[in-house]
Amino acid sequence: MTSTLIAPGTAIGKPAHRDPNVLRWLAAYTSSMVGDSVYYIALSWAAVQQGSPAQAGAVMAVSAVPRALLMLGGGVIADRFGPRRVVIGSDLVRCAAGLSVAALLFLTSPGLWPLALLAVVFGTVDAVFMPAVGALPARVTTRDQLARVQGMRGLAIRFASVVGGPLGGLAVALGGAAAAFGLAGLLIAVSVPLLISVRMRESAVDDQAEVDAGGADAGDAGEGASGRGAASGAAVLGAPGSEARGVTATAADKAPARVTTPLGDLEAGLRYIRAHRVLAPLMLAIALGDLGFVGPLNVGLTLLADERGWGASGMGWVLSGFGVGAGAAALLLTVRGRLPHAGHVAGWAILAGSVAIGALAFVPGVLAAVGVALLVGLLAGLSGALCGALLQTQADPAYLGRVTAVSSLVSLGFAPLSMPLSAAAIGAWGTGPVFVGSAAVCGLGGVVALCVPDLRRAELPG
Incomplete structure (x- = not known):
């Protein structure tokens, strides 16, 4: 008799918001994100104090280069060595770098070079x-709880953005940039013992018997390279995209482990995404949605507020409306844990959100703009959380680091390129046409989600 590596689909864990293991992970993530927010305040303040505005802008932007160039390689490292080890190591490096610069600024005035070096280190990490x-x-919860975890993660991001800015400003006011860098390093350091205490799901457990995916569905890939061989039938017995399910322990034990190179792992991950019936169109939908969203809601909103005479306070209220809407979407998923017809809902939310983005350029006053921004935040937060949860549940855990790397590269590497393009286009044609054009690009993401049958029918486990 042979026992399967894949557990029955009835394995259901604790609700994530009541699971101490998940809450420890959430506390670690929140502390790290608040530290990040304080770090950016400290870096921007120190750069302005040490150099010209142009030099300060260059220091703030330099971290984007290694982040974009190395992101795909980072996904390979996460899959090879296990995500917890990589996160702990990353936080240790960021903590040490921040505290080192804090000490340097406290003892001397070194100029811009340590700030630029720190930015490069943070971007690389x-x-x-x-x-x-x-x-x-x-790796810390069951598949049926991943949507709720996405909501909890969204709330942590909102909390970090609300608390981190004032906390960084207070640290700068009391002790200068050195104190702010020191505070950022300590907040990031808090996450390390919390992450060490988080228990990883070490066995390959699939909490859903069938997933409409292009590859084999399997459980935890383990914390190191040794776990990758047994984590996925596709990874052991065939190329990504095979339909291997229910691989027996005997078959897995007999299968020879394949030695791969990092470049081979990267190519395998890209092939896996391209062949996947849900992930491939999902990546396209995410890319289009972000490209149409980032420009208007960043540089476009600033130019719109200036054009309408809303001032900085009016722009702040509009951004607050967006934040409240996004927080409400995160809270909804945290409480509900799952929304039925996830692919369908995500597609319509992207479409409706694109209409709201286009309407933002034509509202008559600040109050109406706040209301529209709240709607944009709610719909964008809902679609983003659902897309993230679908990515988590559809991807084979053996490839999840690489899948996340591609998604992050799209959102954080390519989408910000739309900001200077949006600014130039607004200078040439005005806010209305550019907001409408961006909304059309964003809406194409919803069209993709609704027109691809496998993505439209994709469900979250529950």
């Missing part, structure tokens, strides 16, 4: 940190 952070939830 982010390239491995972000894919690992995205792959970690699947």
Whole structure:
């Protein structure tokens, strides 16, 4: 008799918001994100104090280069060594770098070079940190709780953005940039013991018997390279995209472990995404949605507020409306844990959100703009959380770091390129046409989600 590596689909864990293991992970993630927010305040303040505005802008932007160039490699590292190890190592490096610069600023005035070096270090570490952070939830909870975890993660991000800014400003006011860097390092350091205490799901457990995916569905890939061989029937017995299900322990034990190179792992991950019936169109929908969203809601909103005479306070209220809407969407998923017809709902939410983005350029006053921004935040937060949960549940855990890396590269590497393009286009044609054009691009993401049958019918486990 042979026993299967895949457990019955009836394995259901605790609700994530009541699971101490998940709450420890959430506390670690929140502390790290608040530390990040304080770090950016400290870096921007120190750069302005040490150099010209142009030099300060260059220091703030330099971290984006290694992040974009190394992100895909970071996904390979997360899958090879396990996401928890990578996140712990990343936080240790970021903590040490921040505290070192804090000590340097406290003792002397070194100029811009240590700030630029710190930005490069953070950007390089982010390239491995972000894919690992995205792959970690699947290792600390069951599949049926991943949507709720996405909601909890969204609430943590909102909390960090609300608390981190004032906390960083207070640290700068009391002790200068050195104190703010020190505070950022300590907040990031808090996450390390919390992450060490988080228990990983070490056995390959599939909490859903059937998943409409292009590859074999399997459980935890383990915390190191040794776990990758047994984590996935596709990874052991065939190429990504095979339909292997229910692989027996005997068959897995007999299968020879394949030695792969990092480049081979990266190519395998890209092939896996391209061949996947849900992930491939999902990546396209995410890319289109982000490209149409980032420009208007960043540089476009600033130019719109200036054009309408809303001022900085009016723009702040509009951004607050967006934040409240996004927080409400995260809270909804945290409480509900699952929404039925996830692919369908995500597609319509992207479409409706694109209409709201286009309408933002034509509202008559600040109050109406706040209401529209709240709607944009709610719909964008809902679609983003659902897309993230679908990515988590559809991807084979053996590939999840690489899948997250591709998604992060789209959102954080390519989408920000739309900001200077949006600014130039608004200068040439005005806010209305550019907001409408961006809304059309964003809406194409919803069209993709609704027109691809496998993505439209995709469900979250529950």
